[in-house]
Amino acid sequence: MAYLELENLTKHFEKSEGWFTQPTVVKAVDGVDLTIEKGEILGLVGESGCGKSTLSRLIMQLIEPTSGSVVLEGERLADLSPQEIRGRRCDFQMIFQDPYASLNPRMTIYSTLAEAVQTRGQVEQAELQNRVGEIMERVGLDPRFVRKYPHEFSGGQRQRIAIARALATEPKLVIADEPVSALDVSIQSQILNLLRELQRELNLTMIFITHDLSVVRYIADRIAVMEAGKIVELDEAEAVFDRPKSDCAKKLLEAVPKIQFRP
Ligand SMILES: Nc1ncnc2c1ncn2[C@@H]1O[C@H](COP(=O)(O)OP(=O)(O)OP(=O)(O)O)[C@@H](O)[C@H]1O
Numbered sequence: 723m724a725y726l727e728l729e730n731l732t733k734h735f736e737k738s739e740g741w742f743t744q745p746t747v748v749k750a751v752d753g754v755d756l757t758i759e760k761g762e763i764l765g766l767v768g769e770s771g772c773g774k775s776t777l778s779r780l781i782m783q784l785i786e787p788t789s790g791s792v793v794l795e796g797e798r799l800a801d802l803s804p805q806e807i808r809g810r811r812c813d814f815q816m817i818f819q820d821p822y823a824s825l826n827p828r829m830t831i832y833s834t835l836a837e838a839v840q841t842r843g844q845v846e847q848a849e850l851q852n853r854v855g856e857i858m859e860r861v862g863l864d865p866r867f868v869r870k871y872p873h874e875f876s877g878g879q880r881q882r883i884a885i886a887r888a889l890a891t892e893p894k895l896v897i898a899d900e901p902v903s904a905l906d907v908s909i910q911s912q913i914l915n916l917l918r919e920l921q922r923e924l925n926l927t928m929i930f931i932t933h934d935l936s937v938v939r940y941i942a943d944r945i946a947v948m949e950a951g952k953i954v955e956l957d958e959a960e961a962v963f964d965r966p967k968s969d970c971a972k973k974l975l976e977a978v979p980k981i982q983f984r985p
């Protein structure tokens with residue numbers, strides 16, 4: 723059984739231009755069929771506006787599909803009650819492009835991580851402190867900084883905090899939506915390395931969204947290329963790089979900088 727299956731998943735938005743014009747339909751996600759195995763890293767690439775973020779919000783059950791379904795470990799998520807969905811929330815986590823926007827500026831790192839740990843259930847103080855310290859070390863942050871606030875960290879460190887928070891709930895599926903796009907190139911490879919290490923260690927299933935093919939080159943097992951709401955190419959990462967078939971993949975490859983970094 724596949725870990726995650728998307729069946730004809732579709733999300734259309736109605737966009738009205740003005741009061742007297744017919745609303746136009748934006749086919750943000752348009753009939754996506756996709757199967758992801760446990761422990762796989764799938765790179766999801768495509769140009770801005772092709773529907774990558776909408777697809778991830780559909781998988782995360784943050785928005786309702788127009789049609790089609792998300793099947794997680796054989797369970798059709800639409801058939802679950804809101805309560806059951808809430809119970810499964812810890813199993814899937816997202817990491818976003820801008821950690822500053824996704825972290826609560828008024829919460830210390832300790833509160834942020836302690837809250838995330840306890841979504842799985844109450845933990846007593848001493849144990850909680852240990853867990854938070856362990857998680858911080860695991861993502862390369864000094865546990866002595868646990869009482870600091872997000873603004874006291876650099877962009878790369880903040881992304882480590884966001885990664886720590888995602889891991890604190892012990893997720894099975896992580897969707898990272900452009901997790902390194904806002905970072906300096908020198909920091910990008912550190913964060914990519916960290917994500918890959920964690921994925922291996924914890925056998926996470928991961929969807930890695932980016933418009934920059936060079937970012938998924940060394941991290942993804944397979945790459946799905948998305949264009950106008952559809953998956954137009956899906957293959958082993960190497961094959962997409964060496965023998966791109968779709969015009970979209972070719973175009974994205976042309977945009978890859980000639981000087982490659984190797985995380
Ligand atoms: N809530 C919404 N209401 C209306 N249209 C939307 C909404 N969310 C997304 N869209 C439209 O759906 C399309 C896909 O958007 P989406 O954000 O999924 O693209 P993306 O691939 O993530 O782009 P980017 O690389 O810029 O993040 C776009 O045309 C966008 O304008």
Ligand SMILES: [Mg+2]
Pocket residue numbers: 774775776899
């Ligand atoms: Mg997006």
